[in-house]
Amino acid sequence: MSALHKMVGLVGAIMVAMVITVVSSSSTHDYGDALTKSILFFEGQRSGKLPSSQRMTWRKDSALHDGFEIGVDLVGGYYDAGDNVKFNFPMAFSTTMLAWSVLEFGKDMSSDLPHALDTIRWATDYFLKATSIPGFVFVQVGDPYGDHNCWERPEDMDTPRTPFAVNKQFPGSEVSAEIAAALAASSMVFRQIDRGYSARLLKRAKMVFDFADKYQGSYNDSLGPWVCPFYCDFSGYEDELIWGAAWLFKATKQINYWNYVLQNMPKLDSGNTNGVSWVGGSFAEFGWDSKHAGINVLVSKLSMSTISTESLPFISNADRFICTLLPESPTLSVSYSPGGLLFKPGGSNLQHATTLSFLLVVYARYLNQAKRAVHCGDVVASPARLVQLAKGQADYILGSNPLSMSYMVGYGEKFPQNIHHRGSSLPSLDQHPEPIDCKGGNDYLYSENPNPNLLIGAIVGGPDIKDAYVDSREDFVHSEPTTYINAPFVGVLAYFKSQSS
Numbered sequence: 001m002s003a004l005h006k007m008v009g010l011v012g013a014i015m016v017a018m019v020i021t022v023v024s025s026s027s028t029h030d031y032g033d034a035l036t037k038s039i040l041f042f043e044g045q046r047s048g049k050l051p052s053s054q055r056m057t058w059r060k061d062s063a064l065h066d067g068f069e070i071g072v073d074l075v076g077g078y079y080d081a082g083d084n085v086k087f088n089f090p091m092a093f094s095t096t097m098l099a100w101s102v103l104e105f106g107k108d109m110s111s112d113l114p115h116a117l118d119t120i121r122w123a124t125d126y127f128l129k130a131t132s133i134p135g136f137v138f139v140q141v142g143d144p145y146g147d148h149n150c151w152e153r154p155e156d157m158d159t160p161r162t163p164f165a166v167n168k169q170f171p172g173s174e175v176s177a178e179i180a181a182a183l184a185a186s187s188m189v190f191r192q193i194d195r196g197y198s199a200r201l202l203k204r205a206k207m208v209f210d211f212a213d214k215y216q217g218s219y220n221d222s223l224g225p226w227v228c229p230f231y232c233d234f235s236g237y238e239d240e241l242i243w244g245a246a247w248l249f250k251a252t253k254q255i256n257y258w259n260y261v262l263q264n265m266p267k268l269d270s271g272n273t274n275g276v277s278w279v280g281g282s283f284a285e286f287g288w289d290s291k292h293a294g295i296n297v298l299v300s301k302l303s304m305s306t307i308s309t310e311s312l313p314f315i316s317n318a319d320r321f322i323c324t325l326l327p328e329s330p331t332l333s334v335s336y337s338p339g340g341l342l343f344k345p346g347g348s349n350l351q352h353a354t355t356l357s358f359l360l361v362v363y364a365r366y367l368n369q370a371k372r373a374v375h376c377g378d379v380v381a382s383p384a385r386l387v388q389l390a391k392g393q394a395d396y397i398l399g400s401n402p403l404s405m406s407y408m409v410g411y412g413e414k415f416p417q418n419i420h421h422r423g424s425s426l427p428s429l430d431q432h433p434e435p436i437d438c439k440g441g442n443d444y445l446y447s448e449n450p451n452p453n454l455l456i457g458a459i460v461g462g463p464d465i466k467d468a469y470v471d472s473r474e475d476f477v478h479s480e481p482t483t484y485i486n487a488p489f490v491g492v493l494a495y496f497k498s499q500s501s
Ligand SMILES: *[C@@H]1O[C@H](CO)[C@@H](O)[C@H](O)[C@H]1NC(C)=O
Pocket: 218, 220, 221, 228, 232, 233, 234, 235, 236, 237, 273
């Protein structure tokens, strides 16, 4: 056992050496430029009536009648990725991460801060609409089968814009609670800037959380094939309910939300899914589906200010999570490419690199304040070590990698030219005012030419585990950008910008 541990430790040490070589041989990055672009990306994903302040001008108004067929205004929000569906579950998670980015690092964003706020407000304005009828939460707009069958500009869309809702009878606690988390986190962002708006967001967050908790169930079961296999809720809805309660506690300081977190947290460490019981494991997961590691990091920070959690499992679980990421840790459970990029199973791998890097820098700040280090067996990881690991990931994404390729469109010399994104790959309305129909877009989808419109700031799914990248529009696993890859990276870039100036 100990010999095995030593071997794993040795492999870890070699991997650290490699990571450090890659980082130190690279030139430094312009994190400020990357930050500006990471926020600009969201303008390319906007649905609805674009404001006069729109900077990404090749995009135009789209989906101006969403919800009208049932008498509800659902105009606005974001397309999730390279298609034109509004999937509220990942949209809400992206919004929570944008809000968390501003709450942690907003003071480092300087001239980018107003744009970051606009980015959040574009989502929260939409979520206020999606939750305006008590007892209903709209969770999606657009028939995903119709949409995915076509390669159309959002501005030309003629596929069904079907609105989907959950209600008391057909609940969706994961998506409702994530919307509550997004609204609660955003209410804190706007507290000093627009008190009235902030209060509206918080009031709605409470209402939507109550609905999510009172009528428990997964939108998987309520809406079936309309939401899954697109954004299936694999990890259950308990994590979103606790996450929503944790954000509401942070926003309100009301003890009932804290008690909710405490009482329900044990459910995340064991459970029963479809008759099969399971124990633990999910403490290492964080993304649009699983919130577990994020809850532990968020609550660990709360312990610094509001409430003492020393005897509670949050900090030890957050430590255990960090130990799954550090290459030198005996409990390492993620993989690294030879060039040093973090890998976890599932598509759009860079979502893991950006989301986990965010938690690394946030947790490092907590450790600094608490004057602590993380112990992974015999390995001691200082806060600086966590930051170094996150910086390696950020630098890799920005071009410090074996291909010297930036995975952010428009950043650096060499970046993806054929991203899997309908709007970016089809000529803009300015260039081609005539409509391009469902199958008319295929000429552009299968074309060898680079995309005509730069979706500046978009981070794609990224390279494979051997650091190779085929810049192919059809290879959506690697070439498609998503809002939840970018959102946590906004915070990471603001942090490294503040460290380099
Ligand atoms: C949702 O569906 C997926 C795919 O079928 C399944 O793995 C998952 O367990 C389901 N989630 C819930 C909460 O039922």
